[in-house]
Amino acid sequence: MSLxxxxxxxxxxVMLPLVAxxxxxxxxxxxxxxVDALHDFVLARMExxxxxxxxxxxERFPPRFNRRPDxxxxxxRGVDRPLPDRSQRPxxxxxxxxxxxxxxxxxxxxxxxxxxxxxxxxxDFPADLRAALEAGATRAxxxxxxxxxxxxxxxxxxxxxxxxxxxxxxxxxxxxxxxxQLVPVLVFAAGMVLALWFAAGPIVGRVRRLTGAVRxxxxxxxxxPIPVEGRDELAQLATAFxxxxxxxRANLESAQQREEALRLFVANTMHDVMMPLTVLQGHLSQLRxxxxxxxxxxxxxxxxxxxxNLAAVAKLEGAGPTKHETDVxxxxxxxxxxxxxxxxxxxxxxxxxxxVPEQAVLARxxxxxxxxxxxxxxxxxxxxxxxxxxxxxxxVAIVLTCNESQSEARFELEVLDDGPGIRSADLQHILERSxxxxxxxxxxxxxQGLGLHIASEAARLHGFExxxxxxxxxxxxxxxxxxxxxxxxxx
Amino acid sequence: MTGQxxxxxxxxxxxxxxxxxxxxxxxxxFGVDWIRxxxxxxxxxxxxxxxxxLDLMLPGTYGLDLLKELRRSSDVPVLVLSxxxxxxxxVRALELGADDYLTKPFWPEELxxxxxxxxxxxxxxxxxxxxxxxxxxxxxxxxxxxRGEAIELTRVEFDVLATLARRPGAAVSRxxxxxxxxxxxxxGTERTLDVHVSRLRKxxxxxxxxxxxxxxxxxxxEERAP
Numbered sequence: 001m002s003l004x005x006x007x008x009x010x011x012x013x014v015m016l017p018l019v020a021x022x023x024x025x026x027x028x029x030x031x032x033x034x035v036d037a038l039h040d041f042v043l044a045r046m047e048x049x050x051x052x053x054x055x056x057x058x059e060r061f062p063p064r065f066n067r068r069p070d071x072x073x074x075x076x077r078g079v080d081r082p083l084p085d086r087s088q089r090p091x092x093x094x095x096x097x098x099x100x101x102x103x104x105x106x107x108x109x110x111x112x113x114x115x116x117x118x119x120x121x122x123x124d125f126p127a128d129l130r131a132a133l134e135a136g137a138t139r140a141x142x143x144x145x146x147x148x149x150x151x152x153x154x155x156x157x158x159x160x161x162x163x164x165x166x167x168x169x170x171x172x173x174x175x176x177x178x179x180x181q182l183v184p185v186l187v188f189a190a191g192m193v194l195a196l197w198f199a200a201g202p203i204v205g206r207v208r209r210l211t212g213a214v215r216x217x218x219x220x221x222x223x224x225p226i227p228v229e230g231r232d233e234l235a236q237l238a239t240a241f242x243x244x245x246x247x248x249r250a251n252l253e254s255a256q257q258r259e260e261a262l263r264l265f266v267a268n269t270m271h272d273v274m275m276p277l278t279v280l281q282g283h284l285s286q287l288r289x290x291x292x293x294x295x296x297x298x299x300x301x302x303x304x305x306x307x308x309n310l311a312a313v314a315k316l317e318g319a320g321p322t323k324h325e326t327d328v329x330x331x332x333x334x335x336x337x338x339x340x341x342x343x344x345x346x347x348x349x350x351x352x353x354x355x356v357p358e359q360a361v362l363a364r365x366x367x368x369x370x371x372x373x374x375x376x377x378x379x380x381x382x383x384x385x386x387x388x389x390x391x392x393x394x395x396v397a398i399v400l401t402c403n404e405s406q407s408e409a410r411f412e413l414e415v416l417d418d419g420p421g422i423r424s425a426d427l428q429h430i431l432e433r434s435x436x437x438x439x440x441x442x443x444x445x446x447x448q449g450l451g452l453h454i455a456s457e458a459a460r461l462h463g464f465e466x467x468x469x470x471x472x473x474x475x476x477x478x479x480x481x482x483x484x485x486x487x488x489x490x491x
Numbered sequence: 492m493t494g495q496x497x498x499x500x501x502x503x504x505x506x507x508x509x510x511x512x513x514x515x516x517x518x519x520x521f522g523v524d525w526i527r528x529x530x531x532x533x534x535x536x537x538x539x540x541x542x543x544x545l546d547l548m549l550p551g552t553y554g555l556d557l558l559k560e561l562r563r564s565s566d567v568p569v570l571v572l573s574x575x576x577x578x579x580x581x582v583r584a585l586e587l588g589a590d591d592y593l594t595k596p597f598w599p600e601e602l603x604x605x606x607x608x609x610x611x612x613x614x615x616x617x618x619x620x621x622x623x624x625x626x627x628x629x630x631x632x633x634x635x636x637x638r639g640e641a642i643e644l645t646r647v648e649f650d651v652l653a654t655l656a657r658r659p660g661a662a663v664s665r666x667x668x669x670x671x672x673x674x675x676x677x678x679g680t681e682r683t684l685d686v687h688v689s690r691l692r693k694x695x696x697x698x699x700x701x702x703x704x705x706x707x708x709x710x711x712x713e714e715r716a717p
Binding site for chain 2: 267270271274275277278279280281282283285286300304324326332335336339340342343351353354355356357358366367368369371395396397399400401416417418
């Protein structure tokens with residue numbers, strides 16, 4: 001749910017009890033206002049000739065307002081609504097014509113000190129008011145039992161005569177009167193909610209900008225701080241994000257430094273190991289003419305291949321494969337790989353040949369990874385061609401071709417051998433094995449091992465396709481295909 | 492090769508490896524000049540060398556900087572020795588004008604093969620004459636002389652021979668050969684190729700052994716004793 005909607009709902013939830021309290025308070029104020037007004041009215045009426053009028057003719061006091069058209073009916077401050085329910089008249093007396101609509105209607109009757117009225121229309125003196133006056137109060141107020149009429153009693157300054165106590169009724173704020181008080185409260189509440197809806201706009205906007213800034217900062221690896229607007233809680237949030245971002249950045253940098261140190265260490269170690277291996281290969285090569293060093297040559301080649309595969313794994317398994325893509329001349333790559341494996345092939349009496357198109361076949365890829373992948377395929381083909389090795393006429397061939405159609409060019413690199421091949425049942429899942437599995441590491445004679453999986457991963461990383469199939473007449477064909485940049489004449 | 496030894500300039504700081512490479516190259520008949528650091532190499536490059544074998548991790552001037560400077564003034568072939576460096580190092584070397592690179596560890600014969608490949612002279616004479624042992628091919632006139640005798644070849648047979656002769660010693664895949672010489676609509680595809688090659692061998696007589704079948708690949712033209 002959006003922030004604005006949440007604020008809206010919360011505002012409504014807060015405003016509802018406020019409106020209720022407001023209405024209740026309005027009712028209470030209304031009651032007090034009516035009571036005060038009634039007392040004022042009674043006192044004013046009695047002091048301005050009312051006593052004389054009452055004592056002169058107590059049976060008919062008070063004369064009805066409508067019988068004195070020259071007199072304006074009394075009007076109460078703060079009460080200017082028409083009294084809607086005429087059936088609720090407290091004295092029940094006949095009223096040929098009441099005060100004009102829009103004015104309140106007061107009923108006033110005089111009682112003697114014993115709370116009896118000479119006017120036959122006067123209702124019994126309200127018991128609650130009587131109790132209050134008898135307890136010594138000079139004035140009392142309350143509601144009739146229905147609760148819709150306010151009545152007040154006022155003991156006058158004189159204690160004798162038929163007009164010692166006056167009692168007045170006035171309809172209290174009824175339900176509709178409450179609605180009248182509710183409307184401004186409701187309007188006020190609605191106004192508040194609407195105001196909040198619009199006032200939330202800039203804040204919601206800032207939250208959105210802040211979210212966008214945080215996302216951008218995350219995309220950039222928290223390289224730059226997000227802008228801080230103002231000094232309020234949102235600004236504090238932005239500052240907190242910046243602090244967290246700095247922390248993340250520091251951790252990232254520390255991890256990158258460690259990774260870079262490790263990468264350098266591996267590169268330097270690799271360099272240090274490859275130098276003596278090169279010298280060793282040179283010595284073995286010299287010894288070949290005078291001694292049987294075939295086994296040693298194989299071991300050196302295997303060790304070299306393992307080391308190079310370790311470097312390849314480091315590239316493939318790093319914090320995101322590090323692929324340095326360029327336009328690679330696959331023909332030159334094939335020639336290098338063939339050259340590297342010729343000594344081993346010769347030791348094993350295996351003829352290793354290759355063919356590449358006259359024009360360079362270029363593909364967009366990481367030179368080292370793809371060269372290692374092809375190298376692994378060729379190494380496997382040479383190493384596992386044990387059947388023919390014994391016969392002394394084994395073969396391994398690398399063939400690079402380029403298929404150019406109108407829409408695209410694809411290279412096809414095939415490594416063929418006439419060795420034992422792989423059972424067709426194993427062909428499918430041999431590429432699925434993880435190089436971390438023991439099976440992959442096993443140096444069993446028939447295990448294709450680490451090399452094939454690195455080839456497979458390297459192919460996957462480049463979007464190339466690596467497939468294995470049985471060769472007609474025995475052996476295996478491993479094919480690597482992918483998009484080529486077309487053939488180019490050598491410069 | 493002519494009697495005059497071709498000169499190779501080796502820039503390599505490792506004493507053992509350097510000595511070994513010098514020995515290997517000299518044994519193969521090359522004259523070798525060995526420089527052990529980048530700064531000296533910078534002063535002496537390119538010299539009279541026909542080919543430079545350049546290690547990259549050198550004391551003094553870095554190998555790639557040497558290569559960059561060298562390429563300003565010389566086209567001498569450069570073979571870079573790289574010790575399993577990052578891809579970008581190899582790529583940079585090729586971009587800067589290295590002709591080839593060799594990853595350490597390498598076999599001496601691998602090095603020699605690359606050196607020979609770089610120093611091999613083109614067989615094609617300016618007038619389109621290709622000469623391989625006792626076989627002479629005139630691509631312009633589409634004539635073939637085997638031991639001095641003219642041989643009548645069909646168009647396809649001649650194209651097969653000429654295509655193979657353009658890269659003597661290199662295997663040519665049947666796919667590429669078929670694509671180069673056969674009209675797929677009139678002359679069929681790869682299987683037809685074998686028939687043409689078979690006829691070509693017969694027509695070449697004793698020199699038919701020059702055309703060899705390469706297992707799993709295709710054919711190759713190389714000078715062989717009949």
